[in-house]
Amino acid sequence: MGAGSRVGSQELPRNKLLATLPDIVLRRLSAQADTVSLAFGQVLYEPGMVKHFVYFPMSAFVSQISSLAGVPRIEVGLVGAEGMVGSSLSFGIEVAPLLTVVQGGGSALRLTASRFVYELARGPALRAVMNRYLYVRLSQLGQMTACTRFHTVNQRLARWLLMTRDRAHADTFFLTHEYMAFMLGVRRVGVTEAATVMQNRKLISYTRGQITILNGRKLEEASCECYATAELTYERYMN
Secondary structure, eight states: OOOOEEOOTTTGGGSHHHHTSOHHHHHHHHTTOEEEEEOTTOEEEOTTOBOOEEEEESSOEEEEEEOOTTSOOEEEEEEOTTSOBOGGGGGTOOBOOSEEEEEEOEEEEEEEHHHHHHHHHHOHHHHHHHHHHHHHHHHHHHHHHHHHHHSOHHHHHHHHHHHHHHHHTSSEEEOOHHHHHHHHTSOHHHHHHHHHHHHHTTSEEEETTEEEESOHHHHHHHSOTHHHHHHHHHHHHHO
């Protein structure tokens, strides 16, 4: 990852979280933020790593992954232009709790951790936005936990594809069955069977790792309620 380039305040609203801030705060952040290019598979944080930067994705999106000893890793969070990576700094916690990996390459705004903490203390506007965002993230994490326990692989895959579409800003993106199984914490055969059902229903097409969502409305119907609930929670508290 390169050193990045300074960003103008007109670019900041490309991140929905930052777009909720007053203009004066946006201008202060723009004077300190860099635009960086994040590559697929790039590790932003390892568990236990001290965070030196926070990231506000614009076109990139990032997976937050948890694992236990002897248990396959599973995705517990997916962050795109609606949020930020490194939000636990708002609690005064400098250490990353999760493996954080770029799932979709693209641009992001990068701010040093020290500057982010300084801006939090400087005035109430950023703190208020972060408090709402952290509430939304905690609510979504609870929803994700229940989804993993009670909903079928078909429903969860539909939800995950919709979440990926929203953060990729496109109906077509690249995902292998192996990677989808890894993210959902299930065997590859389970993902293959679920994807085949969706192809037969003409909800998606899948060729050599390229997935295209053919019917987003029907895919939402195939998903569990967790996708709509997460969207409503964000809209209620962040807009």
